[in-house]
Amino acid sequence: MPEKILQKEDAKDLLRVCSREHELFAPVRDGSRIIWSPVAPDDRLEFEFSNTDLSPKGFMFPQTERLMHFKNRPEDPQGMIMEQEAGLSRPRALVNIRPCDAKAFAVLDLVFERDASSTDVYWKDKRENTLLIGLACKHPCPTCFCTSVNCGPHHEEGLDVLLVDLDNRLLVKPLTASGEKLTADLPDAGQADIDQAAEQKQEAEAAITSGVSLDSIASRTVLEEYEHPCFERIFESCINCGTCTYFCPTCHCFDIQDETQEDYGRRIRTWDSCMSWLFTHHTSGHNPRGTKKDRVRQRFMHKFKYMPIKLDGAIGCVGCGRCTSKCPVNIDVRSVVNRMNESISE
Numbered sequence: 001m002p003e004k005i006l007q008k009e010d011a012k013d014l015l016r017v018c019s020r021e022h023e024l025f026a027p028v029r030d031g032s033r034i035i036w037s038p039v040a041p042d043d044r045l046e047f048e049f050s051n052t053d054l055s056p057k058g059f060m061f062p063q064t065e066r067l068m069h070f071k072n073r074p075e076d077p078q079g080m081i082m083e084q085e086a087g088l089s090r091p092r093a094l095v096n097i098r099p100c101d102a103k104a105f106a107v108l109d110l111v112f113e114r115d116a117s118s119t120d121v122y123w124k125d126k127r128e129n130t131l132l133i134g135l136a137c138k139h140p141c142p143t144c145f146c147t148s149v150n151c152g153p154h155h156e157e158g159l160d161v162l163l164v165d166l167d168n169r170l171l172v173k174p175l176t177a178s179g180e181k182l183t184a185d186l187p188d189a190g191q192a193d194i195d196q197a198a199e200q201k202q203e204a205e206a207a208i209t210s211g212v213s214l215d216s217i218a219s220r221t222v223l224e225e226y227e228h229p230c231f232e233r234i235f236e237s238c239i240n241c242g243t244c245t246y247f248c249p250t251c252h253c254f255d256i257q258d259e260t261q262e263d264y265g266r267r268i269r270t271w272d273s274c275m276s277w278l279f280t281h282h283t284s285g286h287n288p289r290g291t292k293k294d295r296v297r298q299r300f301m302h303k304f305k306y307m308p309i310k311l312d313g314a315i316g317c318v319g320c321g322r323c324t325s326k327c328p329v330n331i332d333v334r335s336v337v338n339r340m341n342e343s344i345s346e
């Protein structure tokens with residue numbers, strides 16, 4: 001699909017077209033933070049930001065979500081009636097989503113839509129009704145390492161459109177049929193604009209100077225990696241607060257609870273965290289991850305060993321760096337993974 005060009009001051013025209021069918025959301029400034037917020041076509045969009053504070057994960061997998069409600073009718077021969085909640089009332093568009101956050105949706109598709117028999121209908125409904133208009137990263141953060149985990153500042157996976165900020169213009173790259181439809185009326189980009197975007201991509205990739213190595217982790221058996229001596233110390237400073245899991249765009253553990261009052265009830269799903277002691281506590285009293293070491297090991301093994309095995313090589317991390325920048329005790333995912341990758345005999 002040919003690249004298009006759009007004057008930045010005309011971005012509102014594209015948003016106006018988009019808003020005919022979609023509710024619009026975009027990153028906006030809120031004090032020192034960048035947060036996701038509903039926007040109108042005439043609102044000024046942010047183009048200079050590193051990444052949003054919280055990831056957009058909650059648009060597909062809300063922090064708290066009602067899955068169904070039920071009513072017990074003991075006198076009725078039909079007994080209990082359960083009703084699924086309605087899906088999205090209107091399609092949405094996430095504008096200026098970062099490529100790493102869109103890639104995270106693509107990774108979670110492999111979890112929530114693994115096969116037809118186990119598709120998560122709540123995830124699927126939101127995914128199918130959400131248009132993703134990405135904004136390539138110009139100035140990656142010092143904590144970013146996307147290029148070493150199958151992602152990058154101009155990565156296209158999961159997006160419908162990718163925008164590249166060329167100062168007063170935007171290079172517009174349609175990537176799906178929906179993206180092509182939205183951008184059909186824009187003029188084609190010239191070769192100079194395409195070359196400038198390619199140069200910017202190279203510069204942004206070169207600006208990412210840290211990364212993780214995964215070759216040894218991939219070549220070892222699960223048990224070999226599980227028993228890596230690095231896990232004897234890594235967990236010590238962790239306070240199991242769960243911050244890393246809540247900010248992470250790919251963490252997807254959840255809990256389901258039924259809340260009832262008299263004959264009425266509702267089934268609720270909420271984010272959970274493998275860092276919580278209670279998360280794997282069995283009703284028998286046994287807890288397979290009863291120590292802090294077990295829980296910290298689980299988080300890293302899950303993302304960098306178990307997920308690639310189960311999901312055809314997909315890594316449970318897109319290198320956004322949020323867990324590193326938010327951890328209150330400065331645990332850096334890059335140094336943990338690089339230690340996991342070290343020789344076991346060392």
Ligand code: SF4
Nearest residue numbers: 238239241242244327
């Ligand atoms: S944010 Fe840091 S201290 Fe908190 S659970 Fe994660 S690694 Fe542990």
Ligand code: SF4
Nearest residue numbers: 248317318320321323
């Ligand atoms: S593990 Fe950390 S760096 Fe990787 S996707 Fe999650 S928050 Fe981002």
